Amino acid sequence: MAEKYTVAFQGELGAFSEEAILAYFGAEQAEPVPLPEFELVFEALESGQVDRAMIPIENSLFGSVHVNYDLLRAHAVSIIGELELRIRHHLLGLPGGRIEQIRHVYSHPQALGQCRTYLRTHLQHAEAIPAYDTAGAARMVAEMGDPAAAAIAGIRAAAKYGLEVLASGIESHPQNYTRFLVLARPEVTPPEGPPGTMKTSIVFALRENVPGALFKSLAVFALRDLDLYKIESRPLVGVPGSYLFYLDVAGSVHEEAVQRAMDHLAEVAAFVRVLGSYPRGRRVD
Structure with a gap:
């Protein structure tokens, strides 16, 4: 029998993160x-309370989940997989209930x-109110029992909390895809995909903020014909005007070209940390 993992996620049961967990595992x-x-x-993953974690990192319509970039650097965890979920x-x-009744x-x-286009077009009379989670919003609407309240969430949340779909899609x-990362503690060995299917995520800071510094850092990958899938910058806390850079690069840290690029980057950067090497994720529609 296959091993069963406890997998932490942010939100309530019925959230898209739970759907991503079930799709991946x-x-x-x-x-x-x-x-x-x-x-x-x-914290639950780092302390050993759970075996794995699933977090959203970016959405194709609304961009990156910046808090999770910051938390990746702040905690002793490693990326071991990913998934793109429609x-x-x-x-x-x-x-x-009826749409014309909705006020919140x-x-x-x-x-x-x-969903801002739909909200502007069909619910301009309603107030959009942030909640901590899509499924949590659905649960709250169910508990409120107010026909003037609605939630935006997935179909799993509708079934979970006994709500009716007033409008779909x-x-x-x-x-509209969200990319999720699968996290484990650093001692866990990530799966190794076939050649050409691996990617590595890193974070680094420049040694000094001078013209050409970022170019020199990125050149270590170009010199070795390594593709960069993504670059994300985040402010370096406590050092105004300085930034951390998160990169997704093609290849595994076990490949010679990636190893040499990382060694070269360490020579020109203030610090470098590998967040994980893992197979490129599949897309789930």
């Missing part, structure tokens, strides 16, 4: 563990942003 191999804050997800948002209300729409800020663009 399978229902037989994962026991989702809901927690109210991302910080608590990282996000379908629905307007959920009490059974028998609750959801996570990312979900509200992903309300995201602003059909190509």
